[in-house]
Amino acid sequence: MAIENNPVEVFDTVFNRNDAQLSPRLEHGTPEARTFKIIVIGDSNVGKTCLTYRFCGGIFLKNPEATIGVDFREKTLELDGERIKLQIWDTAGQERFRKSMVEHYYRNVHAVVYVYDVTSLASFQSLPEWIGECSRHSVGPMVPRILVGNKCDLGGHREVATSHAQRLADGYTFPLFETSAKDPAEKEHVDAIFLTLAYRLKSHKPLRLKQPIESGGPLWYQREHETATCQC
């Protein structure tokens, strides 16, 4: 769902719920899934919308419009018998379309996907800026993050070598994925990005709130074991 006009107003009206309700929950005795908020960020045109569409809907969007504010997509997975709902926030890369939404993006976020375009050195060079924006919005070090190089199907136009990206990822200790939202053969790799996060999140239990949710403070998690099999 695209947010247009006044993004914040529409956001509040359409979703009619506050960020506290987006925090992970498992209501015992009910089939409700624990819900985790994942934000997808990076420069405009790197393919954030196409990647999230490929994961949630299984298709490649040929002519997506630039995202205005944020689009929400959800996917529920069953991992080791537990239902996990990923609420994916596909954010706008263009500054003018994200200004009024930025606080919403980062509030109570559980995981972050940073996307760059392997055929655009500029989009890769922007990554420290995006990572810095997360820190400025109090996204803590325990929040799982993944670096994704998209548009690998355009191999002949590549401007960012895998080794170069790997060095950056290693420096931040983020996993690196290179893939293509366009190439149907890459669907499994696209899924792997979000499954990796789902497994990481699944093994996290809410530890305590350093600040009350109402004040916009981050949630912090205690890592437990990671699980090994997927039944999604």
Ligand SMILES: Nc1nc2c(ncn2[C@@H]2O[C@H](COP(=O)(O)OP(=O)(O)OP(=O)(O)O)[C@@H](O)[C@H]2O)c(=O)[nH]1
């Ligand atoms: N060749 C190729 N093109 C892609 C791929 N993913 C996205 N595109 C194209 O790249 C363009 C931008 O894709 P979007 O998904 O809209 O990019 P975005 O990051 O969401 O852009 P903003 O919403 O403006 O932040 C579109 O023309 C897509 O068709 C890919 O894997 N390969």
Ligand SMILES: [Mg+2]
């Ligand atoms: Mg988009």
